[in-house]
Each structure stands twice: as C-alpha cells, then as structure tokens.
Amino acid sequence: MALLEVTNLDVRFGLRQGEVRALRDVSFTLERGERLGIVGESGAGKSVAAFSLLNLIGKPGFIAGGSITFDGLELNSMSERALRKVRGNRISMIFQDPMMTLNPVLSIGEQMVECLKAHRRISSKQARAIALDKLQQVQIPSPETRLDQYPHELSGGMRQRIIIAIALLLDPDIIIADEPTTALDVTIQAEIMALLLELCEQHNVGLILITHDLGVVSQVTQRMLVMYAGRVIEQGPTREIINDPQHPYTQGLINALPQMATPGERLNQIRGSMPSLSNLPDGCAFHPRCDFINKANGEPRPACVQKVPEFVDSGNCRVACHMVAEMQEDRRLKLEEIS
Incomplete structure (x- = not known):
C-alpha cells in the first residue's frame, strides 16, 4: 500500500454564481521516499491539489468528494484536532514566499522551538538543540547566530533554507513544496533544489514538488503529473514524459522551453490561455488550444469537443487524450521518413 493515496479528489468553491470545480477526479499515489512533481500553467490546480492534502483550503473552498489516505489514515474525514497532529508533524509544507511563512516579530529560534514544543513534550533547551542541528543540516552559516536573528535580517536564500529546516524539524514522512524557489535568482534556486533533494534522500522523505519549471522537475522528481484546468491529463515516470510526451499540452509545455527554440527566432x-474554471469548454478542456484535433477541413474532431477523455495507457504513462493512438502513428511515420 502506498504511503499516500489520493483517489478521485473533487474540490469545489461555492460562489454566488454557483459552485466551481477546482479539481476534478484527481488521483495519484506517493510511495515512501518517492519524489513526485506536479506541473502545469497558473490556474491548472497544482496548489489547490497540494493544499487539499492537509485540508488547508480556505472558505468558500471545500472537498466535495474522493479520498485522501495517508499511512492508513483517511485525512479528509479526520477532525480538525486530529488533523493538526499530521500537519507539520508527519506531513510538512514549504510555501512559495518565506516572508509570508515566517513570523516577522519572532526570532528564527523562537519559531523553531515553538513548532517543536507544539508537537513534542520536550524542554526549550532540547528544542533549541534540535533547531540548531536542523540549521546545520541545511548548511546555514553561523547557525547559533541565525537562531537569534529575525527574518528581515536574512537573505531570500537564507530564509528559504530556514523554511526547509523547519519542514524537517519533526522528521516528517512527506514534504510538500509549493514553488519553493519562485522568488529566488537562478543560482540560488539550483542550490536550494539540490539541498532539498539531498535531504529527502538522506532521510527517506517523500517529496511532492509543485512547480511550473519542467527543468527542475526533470532533475529532482521520479514521477510527475501534468495538470490542466483542474484535471490530471498525463502522469508517469518523469524521464519518459520529458523524453516522449504523449499529451498535446505536455508537448506544448516542453516545446515552450527556451532551449527548444531556434536561436534568433521567437x-x-x-x-490561447487557460480557460476559466467557471466556463470550461465541453469535451476535452484543452481542445480550443490543441494543434492536433483539426481535420483537413479545419473542423474539430467530434470526440474532442463532445466527450471528456478517459485515461489510456501509453507505455508506463497514463494519458487523458482521444488522440494518443493517432499521434503515436503520426510520430512513427515521421521517424520512418527521417530514417
């Protein structure tokens, strides 16, 4: 049995004009020590999926259906009090902006000690010793000094390292990292991701990485989900999806990488753009932007505009697309022409 199993997760937001489905039938698993990436454009539902795991969705959002099972515990049916024993303790979260996560009026040491004492029956001295050890693990220089400093006294990269240290404080089974390097420059991003990967491997911690950066996903994760308009549209081993994407949307994301463009060209x-969740197109939500659905006469294919695609197996991947078989045949013919 997987450490984390999400089945047919349905998340909605109750608005005046009616309910909006932010997630539709999202299913995935995470094994102990495994690294999973969730990618997609802004508005695809990546962060909502992450927040749903610990029921951190603010009103008017709510989990309307499906199940979230963690180590035999049904998280979405647990009381708030019981769930607090899991949050931060067995499942930790790293948010996008460390300045929004850290309390500006408390020192780093006070925040780390407070976190430990909320979940463990230990003295302040013991908690401070653990906090110091975690700062050393994330390679913070002069950790004794940093414990008594405030967030505004530290650089962005230093603050993100401290957030990682706090996430590791209670030796969690899973870390959820929501765009953990968004506010950092490229060199610091690489250092932070290398550190996070190293720590997860050392402690056998599962990682769910939410990002729009396919380069980071390809280097850090073992499996990945591609989301579009609140639905998973492709999932499988990261290397297979990066090397041979099956869904037209995934192909578009990879082709949009700078290294895929001809030098000197756009x-x-x-x-187009991601559709509004309150006004999704019929059939496949991606069909208005898809370059593969048009017939010779320019009319869209009936299946793509009338029916939501089911998952089909393609190698070790699962793809929600009506065109998979046809696209595979098209690629085969092109390869034959080249050879």
Whole structure:
C-alpha cells in the first residue's frame, strides 16, 4: 500500500454564481521516499491539489468528494484536532514566499522551538538543540547566530533554507513544496533544489514538488503529473514524459522551453490561455488550444469537443487524450521518413 493515496479528489468553491470545480477526479499515489512533481500553467490546480492534502483550503473552498489516505489514515474525514497532529508533524509544507511563512516579530529560534514544543513534550533547551542541528543540516552559516536573528535580517536564500529546516524539524514522512524557489535568482534556486533533494534522500522523505519549471522537475522528481484546468491529463515516470510526451499540452509545455527554440527566432508557445474554471469548454478542456484535433477541413474532431477523455495507457504513462493512438502513428511515420 502506498504511503499516500489520493483517489478521485473533487474540490469545489461555492460562489454566488454557483459552485466551481477546482479539481476534478484527481488521483495519484506517493510511495515512501518517492519524489513526485506536479506541473502545469497558473490556474491548472497544482496548489489547490497540494493544499487539499492537509485540508488547508480556505472558505468558500471545500472537498466535495474522493479520498485522501495517508499511512492508513483517511485525512479528509479526520477532525480538525486530529488533523493538526499530521500537519507539520508527519506531513510538512514549504510555501512559495518565506516572508509570508515566517513570523516577522519572532526570532528564527523562537519559531523553531515553538513548532517543536507544539508537537513534542520536550524542554526549550532540547528544542533549541534540535533547531540548531536542523540549521546545520541545511548548511546555514553561523547557525547559533541565525537562531537569534529575525527574518528581515536574512537573505531570500537564507530564509528559504530556514523554511526547509523547519519542514524537517519533526522528521516528517512527506514534504510538500509549493514553488519553493519562485522568488529566488537562478543560482540560488539550483542550490536550494539540490539541498532539498539531498535531504529527502538522506532521510527517506517523500517529496511532492509543485512547480511550473519542467527543468527542475526533470532533475529532482521520479514521477510527475501534468495538470490542466483542474484535471490530471498525463502522469508517469518523469524521464519518459520529458523524453516522449504523449499529451498535446505536455508537448506544448516542453516545446515552450527556451532551449527548444531556434536561436534568433521567437520562443514557441501554446496558443490561447487557460480557460476559466467557471466556463470550461465541453469535451476535452484543452481542445480550443490543441494543434492536433483539426481535420483537413479545419473542423474539430467530434470526440474532442463532445466527450471528456478517459485515461489510456501509453507505455508506463497514463494519458487523458482521444488522440494518443493517432499521434503515436503520426510520430512513427515521421521517424520512418527521417530514417
């Protein structure tokens, strides 16, 4: 049995004009020590999926259906009091902006000691010793000094290292990292991701990495989910999806990477934009932007505009697309022409 199992997760937001489905039938698993990436454009539902795991969705959002099972515990049916024993303790979360996570009026040491004492029956001296050890693990220089400093006295990269140290304080089974390097420059991003990967491997911690950066996903994760308009549209081993994407949306994301463009030419891009969740197109939500659905006469294919695609197996991946078989045949013919 997987450490974490999410089945047909349905998350909605109750608005005046009616309910909006932010997540639709999202299912995935995470094994102990495994690293999973969740990618997609802004508005795809990545962060909502992450927040749902610990029921951190603010009103008017709510989990309308499905199940979230962690180590035999049904998280979405647990009371708030019981769930607090899991949050931060067995499942930790790293948010996008460390300055929004850290309390500006408490020193780093006070915040780390407070976190430990909320979950463990230990003295302040013992808690401070553990906090110091975690700061050393995340390679914070002069950790004794940093414990008595405040967040505003530290650089962005230093603050993010401290957030990682706090996430590791209680030796969790899973860390959920929601765009953990968004506010950092490129060199610091690489250092933070390398550190996070090293720590997860050392402590056999499962990692769920939420990001829009396919480069980071390819280097850090073992499996990945691609989300679009609140639904998982492709999932499987990271290396297979990066090397041979099956869904037109995934292909578009990879083709939009700068290294995929011809030098001196405009970058490739997916035409159009993510649809509003309150006004999703019929059939496949991606069909208005898809370059593969048009027939010779320019009319869209009936299946793509009428029916939500079911998952089909393609190698070790699962893809929600009506066109998988046809696209595979098209690629085969092109390879034959080249050879």
